[in-house]
Amino acid sequence: MDNFEFYNPTKILFGKGMIARLDEQIDRQARVLVLYGGASAEKSGTLGEVRKALGQRTFCEFGGIEANPTYETLMKAVEVARKEKVDFLLAVGGGSVMDGTKFVAAAVPYQGEPWEILLKQGETVQKALPLGTVVTLPATGSEMNSIAVISRKETGDKLAFSNPHVFPVFSILDPTRTFSLPSRQVANGVADSFVHVMEAYMTLPQDAMVQDRYAEGLLLSLHEIAGRITSAPADDYDLRANLMWVATQALNGLIGAGVKQDWATHAIGHELTAKYGIDHARTLAIVFPAMLKERREQKRAKLLQYATRVLGLTEGTEDERIDAAIARIEAFFEGLEIPVRLSAYDIDRAGIDPIIAQLEEHGMTALGEDQEITSEISRKVLERSL
Ligand code: NZQ
Ligand code: ZN
Numbered sequence: 001m002d003n004f005e006f007y008n009p010t011k012i013l014f015g016k017g018m019i020a021r022l023d024e025q026i027d028r029q030a031r032v033l034v035l036y037g038g039a040s041a042e043k044s045g046t047l048g049e050v051r052k053a054l055g056q057r058t059f060c061e062f063g064g065i066e067a068n069p070t071y072e073t074l075m076k077a078v079e080v081a082r083k084e085k086v087d088f089l090l091a092v093g094g095g096s097v098m099d100g101t102k103f104v105a106a107a108v109p110y111q112g113e114p115w116e117i118l119l120k121q122g123e124t125v126q127k128a129l130p131l132g133t134v135v136t137l138p139a140t141g142s143e144m145n146s147i148a149v150i151s152r153k154e155t156g157d158k159l160a161f162s163n164p165h166v167f168p169v170f171s172i173l174d175p176t177r178t179f180s181l182p183s184r185q186v187a188n189g190v191a192d193s194f195v196h197v198m199e200a201y202m203t204l205p206q207d208a209m210v211q212d213r214y215a216e217g218l219l220l221s222l223h224e225i226a227g228r229i230t231s232a233p234a235d236d237y238d239l240r241a242n243l244m245w246v247a248t249q250a251l252n253g254l255i256g257a258g259v260k261q262d263w264a265t266h267a268i269g270h271e272l273t274a275k276y277g278i279d280h281a282r283t284l285a286i287v288f289p290a291m292l293k294e295r296r297e298q299k300r301a302k303l304l305q306y307a308t309r310v311l312g313l314t315e316g317t318e319d320e321r322i323d324a325a326i327a328r329i330e331a332f333f334e335g336l337e338i339p340v341r342l343s344a345y346d347i348d349r350a351g352i353d354p355i356i357a358q359l360e361e362h363g364m365t366a367l368g369e370d371q372e373i374t375s376e377i378s379r380k381v382l383e384r385s386l
Contacts, residue, residue, distance in 0.1 A: 001208050004258040010144045011170040014245070016237070018174045019046070022053035025132060025170045026088055032059035033086040035077060035101045037066065037093045044180035046136055050092055060084050065093065068273055068280070069100035071115060071152040078107045078114065081129070089129050091168075094137030094185075095280075099148035102166040105129040118150055122161035133171045138178060138244040139189035139281065141196060141251025143171035151274060158274035159362070173248065175240040186229060187336035188281035189247055194222045194332065195284040196250035199262045202292070203369040205301045208259045212305070215255045219310045221246050226332055264367035265291050268378055271358045278345055285333035285340050290385035292326050294377065295368070342385050352382045 013021050026032060034050060041047045041063075051059075062077045081089070081104060091101035105128040107114035117125055135143045142148070146167045151158040178186070201215035225243050232239050249255075268291075269283030278286075292299060300322065307313040307325040316324070330340050342351065356375050359365065367373035373381075 001206060001258040002260070006253060006257045007164060008144065008167065008253055010168050010252075012144065012173060012248070013170060014173045015241075016174060016176055018172050019049045019134060019177075020053050022050065022090075022132075022134075022172065023055055026054075026057070026090070028057065030057065030088040031084065031086045032057055032088045032090055033077070033081050033084065033104075034059055034061045034090045034092060035065060035097055035104065036061070036063050036091075037097045038064070040180065041092050041136060044136070044177065046092060046134065046177050050090070050134055054090075059090075060086070065097045065100040067094075067096050068149075068151045068158065068277075069096045069103070071103075071118075071150055072154070074100050074103050074107070074150065075114070077104045081108045087129060089131040091131060091133040092136065094135070095140030095142045095149075098133050098135070098140070098142035098168070099150065101131050101133070102128075102142070102146075102148035103150050103161075105131045105166055106161075106163065115152065118152075118157075118159040118161050120161075121159075122146075122163035122166075125161070125163040125165055128163070128165035130169050131166070133168045134177070135171060135173050135244070136177050137181060137185055137189060138173075138240075138247035139185075139192040141193070141248055143168060143173065144248050144252040147251075149270065156274055156358075157362070158270045160270070171248075173244050175237055175244050176235075178240050178244065179234045181234070183230065184279075184337075186243075187338055188279055189243060190222060190226050190229060190336055191285055191333055191338055192281040193243075193247040193250040194219070194226075195265060195281075195288050197222070197255065198288065199266060200256040200259065202299055202302050202306065203260050203262050204298065205305070206259045211255050211257065211259050216306075216309050218246055218250055218255070219306070223310070223332065226336055230336065260369040262367075262369045264373045264378070264381075267364045267367050268355065268359065268381065271355045271362075271364075275354055275358065276345060276347065276351075282338055285338045286342055286345075286385050287381060289326055289330045289333070289340050290381045292329065293384050294381045295373075296322060296326075298370070298372070340385070342382065349383070349386060352379060355382060
């Protein structure tokens, strides 16, 4: 196991009615900016609950953060935060609103052009406004990590940054706040969480017993959730609660501590979103099975471990078990009604070229757990998904 430092200061308040506890989490004297996305938070009643819980505090609101939040929109929120002299940010939404809020938190006190935060992947962030989140979409794990992914319309970039100053101080996870989600977003959440676990797990054996078995527990849970969620009623509290808790833990740093991680699927997926506007989770369903086919030999031992320990596949030769495991992963996405081919989005061979060009422009040419995935290999991966 590699040396590691693990730090995660986010306090989790989990369960029905927990939004009412907001009052105890934020200083009474704080000037709060509540940030949200489109119409969903108002329509579902979540914003109303938040306003009520904030009570007599001074707060203002910034709505309109889009899916795949943009620098252009977020800079308007930065202006509001500076003008109103707010000293606490509260995100109410999914990954896009949480990520956008992290960016605003870092950008408000930033000296210089805030886009630099993305260009330097967060290294230049010295401080940030404190932030909390009220989660409405279990998927990204943003509620308990220090990562944010921001897009820029002007240039077509989608870049990530990470810095310990943008860990949420607290996150409120009330599963009833997810009941209003369209089934497409629920499916996206299951798929994104699954690939987050896989990016930490499906690499090479590293004799990391705890990380492996923790990841396998999350994968087993996600297989079970995926099997039930498309036919379950939207208000199945326990199922939603399980999804919410899995999603948070899939990317809160624990399963990735002390082990080499992959993240090549995400790097390629982000370019697919930037270029073609495909939902984040849906890009992963296109890339991940193809990645496994392309990297089958390098990932052989872990594919077999997953086949045995998670899928219970013990019959047949090693190659047959690996084939079956990859087929089960494709079936996992397809069972969630998420296509695993680029052709489902009318993207053909010529459509791969701009993705490779973007990867090269962003320096994403040594990806994967061993930095072996060059842009030529990324091209092969995408060709396997045509
Ligand atoms: O805008 P509104 O009206 O709120 O609608 C949203 C949005 O259209 C809707 N929604 C959210 N909660 C709802 C709801 N609709 C009804 N009821 C609710 N309770 O869902 C739509 C999608 O929301 P979004 O926040 O974009 O989805 P998600 O949580 O999947 O976040 C995706 C973003 O997170 C980034 C992605 O790249 C993408 O930009 N990621 C962030 C990561 C992180 N911070 O660690 C890691 C991930 O790998 C990912 O890259
Ligand atoms: Zn993701």
